[in-house]
Amino acid sequence: MNARMAARFSMEADLRQALEREELLMHYQPQVSLANGNITGAEALMRWRHPTRGMVAPTEFIRLAEETGLVLPLGAWAIDNVCAQLRAWREQGLAVPPVAVNLSARQFHQKDLVQVVRAALSGNGLAPGALKLEVTESAVMHDVEAAVAILAELKLLGVGISLDDFGTGYSSLSYLKRFPIDQLKIDRSFVRDVTTVPDDAAICNAVIGLAHNMHINVIAEGVETEGQMNYLRRQHCDEMQGFLFSKAVAPAAFAEMLAAHKRLALPSDSAERTMLILDDEVNIVKALSRTLRPDGYRILTANNAADALALLALHRVQVVLSDQRMPEMSGTEFLSRVKALYPETIRIILSGYTDLESVIDAINRGAVYRFFTKPWNDELLRNCIGEAFQQHRLMYQHEVAEQS
Structure with a gap:
């Protein structure tokens, strides 16, 4: 002292x-x-x-x-x-x-x-x-x-x-x-x-x-x-x-x-259709990317929730596709957080039948727009993603017009 x-x-x-x-x-x-x-x-x-x-x-x-x-x-x-x-x-x-x-x-x-x-x-x-x-x-x-x-x-x-x-x-x-x-x-x-x-x-x-x-x-x-x-x-x-x-x-x-005249470098607000895929299995992410790439989306990928949140902060994403069963955070927990941070996103989940109760609860709370079960049908999934982008455009078309 x-x-x-x-x-x-x-x-x-x-x-x-x-x-x-x-x-x-x-x-x-x-x-x-x-x-x-x-x-x-x-x-x-x-x-x-x-x-x-x-x-x-x-x-x-x-x-x-x-x-x-x-x-x-x-x-x-x-x-x-x-x-x-x-x-x-x-x-x-x-x-x-x-x-x-x-x-x-x-x-x-x-x-x-x-x-x-x-x-x-x-x-x-x-x-x-x-x-x-x-x-x-x-x-x-x-x-x-x-x-x-x-x-x-x-x-x-x-x-x-x-x-x-x-x-x-x-x-x-x-x-x-x-x-x-x-x-x-x-x-x-x-x-x-x-x-x-x-x-x-x-x-x-x-x-x-x-x-x-x-x-x-x-x-x-x-x-x-x-x-x-x-x-x-x-x-x-x-x-x-x-x-x-x-x-x-x-x-x-x-x-x-x-x-x-030093300036802060600002990102361009591109109106490009961008989606994020989250799955802890690398092969699943690659398979989903191959399925959806022909539709011309800009595809971002992550294998854990932390990386996915970092990508969402850096890029303007319209559609998020997430797996349900992941070790650090479930898909419904992740998408609930995404809803709170980025409510304008359209959120879709991939889930097994054993997880249906938690997924249905997330849908009822508005955290999830739609869900698909594994294994998925490629054509149905592509149609669903296309509808999700269309839904986003209809809901936020004034913002899309401003970005264009």
Whole structure:
């Protein structure tokens, strides 16, 4: 305990001198559009270049700064530093999108916050729209009436307002409608398993739908895979932030991205007829592929549910054909998950007679469109798959027209 307290006092003493010694700096993590891949903004993240510890992550010192009150001078420095950097980039002739600065709970409720922001903007000759301020859900819910008043003042000033960590605290929808916010951020804890866990997908979809109905922009943070990006894009999430595009980088590196017009590579939304075949037996997958290939489908194959879910996240699939008996997850369990994640798919199962009860239950729940027993009749199966694609086209023909 004595060692921990000594280390804490030592870090606090160092942190108090960090500003004077110019050891603090800001890195910038780009935010990109899921509509066209362009950089639409950035989040400014504080770093501490300690003389002996090296680069210290904010998780190691921000809480200490909160507890000791140092977060107020650090926060004021961050706002002014970001505004100075924005001015420098613009003087270089760069088209710089808005940059977001995080406000701690203590900083958000400081009395002169609006004056601090206004001084930083005017001192660097910036329009208010060049800056965004990110506040956490817990910060605004601590004192709702005060938060509404503070946000109204900031909104009147003209800066953008983003609500971070949405869904992880105790927000009330009745209060949310009173907050004049421009953007909701979906927390990374929901994004991590969005392509495999229906509950996480449902939360993301609900946040997107809620925000859009309230005319609020939505950005997902912590996007690390193409599958996550593709899924969120299909759900009409507006923007993303995460390692898939870039980690937080130094100002010079971010300026290089802007100068080079770096973009997120987006998949083409082809209207090609695509189906997925899942069976743990390789020979069965090959036989099914041979049977269906003459009909001109684009056929994706997998031998386990995890690989199948990964393919669904990466590709726009209209029809899914799954075996019932598999070691890790039954076909009905898999298709139930597919229904929750991709309700627009047409789902067909291959099953033995011994599994009919579970298959019929899945059909009654709407998880399965039709089933075939093994061994199957090639001609009947081909006709069924053709009807499934036709059914999908009839149900979602407006989407097919938009993709074409």
